[in-house]
Amino acid sequence: MESHRVFVATFMLILHLVQAQDQPGFINVDCGLLPRDSPYNALGTGLVYTSDVGLVSSGKTGKIAKEFEENNSTPNLTLRYFPDGARNCYNLNVSRDTNYMIKATFVYGNYDGHKDEPNFDLYLGPNLWATVSRSETVEEIIHVTKSDSLQVCLAKTGDFIPFINILELRPLKKNVYVTESGSLKLLFRKYFSDSGQTIRYPDDIYDRVWHASFLENNWAQVSTTLGVNVTDNYDLSQDVMATGATPLNDSETLNITWNVEPPTTKVYSYMHFAELETLRANDTREFNVMLNGNDLFGPYSPIPLKTETETNLKPEECEDGACILQLVKTSKSTLPPLLNAIEAFTVIDFLQVETDEDDAAAIKNVQNAYGLINRSSWQGDPCVPKQYSWDGLKCSYSDSTPPIINFLDLSASGLTGIIAPAIQNLTHLEILALSNNNLTGEVPEFLADLKSIMVIDLRGNNLSGPVPASLLQKKGLMLHLDDNPHILCTTGSCMHKGEGEKKSIIVPVVASIVSLAVIIGALILFLVFRKKKASKVEGTLPSYMQASDGRSPRSSEPAIVTKNKRFTYSQVVIMTNNFQRILGKGGFGIVYHGFVNGVEQVAVKILSHSSSQGYKQFKAEVELLLRVHHKNLVGLVGYCDEGENMALIYEYMANGDLKEHMSGTRNRFILNWETRLKIVIDSAQGLEYLHNGCKPLMVHRDVKTTNILLNEHFEAKLADFGLSRSFPIGGETHVSTVVAGTPGYLDPEYYKTNRLTEKSDVYSFGIVLLEMITNRPVIDQSREKPYISEWVGIMLTKGDIISIMDPSLNGDYDSGSVWKAVELAMSCLNPSSTRRPTMSQVLIALNECLVSENSRGGASRDMDSKSSLEVSLTFDTDVSPMAR
DSSP states (O other), X not given: OHHHHHHHHHHXXXXXXXXXXXXXXXXXXXXXXXXXXXXXXXXXXXXEEEEOBTXXXXXXXXXXXXXXXXXXXXXXXXXEEOOSSSEEEEEEEOOTTOEEEEEEEEEXXXXXXXXXXXXXXXXXTTEEEEEEOSSEEEEEEEEEOSSSEEEEEEEEOSSSOOEESEEEEEEEXXXXXOOSSSEEEEEEEEEEOSSOOOBOTTTSTTOOOBEXXXXXXXXXXXXXXXXXXXXXXXXXXXXXXXXXEEESSTTSOEEEEEEOSSTTOEEEEEEEEOBOSXXXXXXXXXXXXXXXXXXXXXXXXXXXXXXXXXXXXSOEEOGGGEEEEEEEEOTTOSBOOOBOEEXXXXXXXXXXXXXXXXXXXXXXXXXXXXXXXXXTTOXXXXXXXXXXXXXXXXXXXXXXXXXXXXXXXXXXXXXXXXXXXXXXXXXXXXXXXXOSSEEOSOOOGGGGGOTTOOEEEOOSSOOOEEOOHHHHTOXXXXXXXXXXXXXXXXXXXXXXXXXXXXXXXXXXXXXXXXXXXXXXXXXXXXXXXXXXXXXXXXXXXXXXXXXXXXXXXXXXXXXXXXXXXXXXXXXXXXXXXXXXOEEEEOSSEEEEEEEETTTEEEEEEEEXXXXXXXXXXXXXXXXXHHHOOOTTBOXXXXXXXXXXXXXXXXXXXXXXXXXXXXXXXXXXXXXXXXXXXXXXXXXXXXXXXXXXXXXXXXXXXXXXXXXXXXXXXXXXXXXXXXXXXXXXXXXXXXXXXXXXXXXXXXXXXXXXXXXXXXXXXXXXXXXXXXXXXXXXXXXXXXXXXXXXXXXXXXXXXXXXXXXHSOGGGTTOSOHHHXXXXXXXXXXXXXXXXXXXXXXXXXXXXXXXXXXXXXXXOSSOOOOSSHHHHHHXXXXXXXXXXXXX
């Protein structure tokens, strides 16, 4: 007899193991299990569990303390915990549009010796599933997948380190646990028996875990030894359906109660019935089912020895969160109600839509291409929820469509190899930054096919070869290519020639060199003769126009040494028509309108004799503008340096300075928000060039709206470089210098410490940005807080963007764009220079603001005049790629 029992037990175990291995679609993950111990068959169920290695790219393995092992068994003994990162995710391959029961088990077991109480969030994809706050708990949800992959994520919400022991998925039939909307989070699952036995796989083919519910004092257990037909859609276990509960008193109702939080939570209850008693001819069992006094269904009579499942057709809300389910006997019934088993679920509406499927696949391919698998923030959904979006990624969000990726910044990420082809599948990309890596190969032509692209930053790599013409000719694109040691061709003229072609051009080249040498020799003879003649003339000049040692009588500084762009004072008089038309006045002196060669308009700044620092600033500006050139820096046409008479001749900026337009003193129309953004982007590009494009880097030191000039197309250029300073070559991060600048724009850290860095310009630019946003004075003593930065700070605490934004715009702007700009400006004004963004980062952020503003629809973005419309059209049609 004993051997027979052993045989039966062995046979049943083998049967369980075979069933477990053959069960299709089950996913059983033992989190923290070492690969050498994987896979294994769990005792009791026979289910095959495997290690989580390969399903998660982060975390550390642990094991519950020995004193907790007695009450647990594999797979509860091991766990994975996540000390690093805000969100850590498991990535599972699943079947699309499949109804899954998903279970996550958490057994703290004092694995870390801290005796803490868990507190962290559990996410399914981008949506919050549950908050884990107990030392031992199982979270279960029934959810229909929307794609071929599923992320289960643990998010840190405080000091407690998230952990997980087991992760299990079981596919269900499509026609079970159907809801109007949303997913079902398990509240409880009970069958009515006094056995105390827990039933799960293989008795329940879906591995639903059924806990025996001890009967109430006024209940009686009903059971049968006969077989119950359980072949309905829910495929319940014989053991679950072979028992049930009924009231002892035939006239009483069968009541089941539970609570939900929050009280407005909606619930579904699934009740499983089978008549277990043999009814006499005159016996009837009939009852109605009610939830909190409202009819769910009925009258209902269970079918003898056959399972039926009944549920509410729509989710119900329990009054004050207290749910009372009642089975109420009808007047014609002779027997009390009967219930075999019940499951209750709350409804979770997962409102957060996952990132666009194509974009999500593309960015994950980029991640794989560059080996960024272990980047801590690059887990789970790329865009959502927003607080966990991937670092270096920004997305566009809509209520009705999935988020799309429009910004990718992988600067200084240690990237190697070519520019990944997967990038071309990020079809909504507007800004791409891959600077300061070690990328090689050519600039790919597919970048030009990105329809929405506005900025591509490839600086500081090892790229080589010709830049595709399609990229150079792309309208509206800002292309940054400098600091690549292998010169990038920007004209297509440097294609490699064959050996025969090389030989064929030797003779013409030699001939050209000889001709050039003859011309240079003749030019040298001419210059020598001219110098001798000039020296004779200089000897006849009045004493006030020269000094014996070649220095200016107003300064001990040496005279400017240059080979071109020098005008005589008499030429200055002629070009200004004897200083007829004044354009403006400043601390340096008066600015006059003029013409060079009678054709080219210029602005001529004449140094005032009363300017104490005049010559020093004059010399600094000339020497800087002679060696730096950028489309967003005012060009120097020439200068005059004749003793007391000194002048700077600039390119003419037809629309004056920005201050005039913001104050309305120059024109009647109002600069719209889009145009303001384009102006500050131009200005930022000029500053960014001074900080990064110049060797050594330059700091402007006097960034303000009066030093931002506008040409006829309202393109902005920085001006007035008299206070600019360069940094000595050698890696210095700052220079010590006497403080200079304009009150209100001056960096307070620089003012206190005399330590000048490029972040001082960033601070001043932040003030300019606030001026553009608010159109209010930088300093206004009538305000509660005179300084504009302090005033905006107060307004921000109220969260009212309308009170900050220039009221003359009448709300015609994208509020998201404005908020980004305000946040950017305030970050530029951080008291600590190290916490301010760089001008490169400022530029990228401003382009995002412009993209946001351009993407809005509805309201007109034209300025309040025909002139303003022309400005907008000019910007739209006169933007070309710039390779530096």
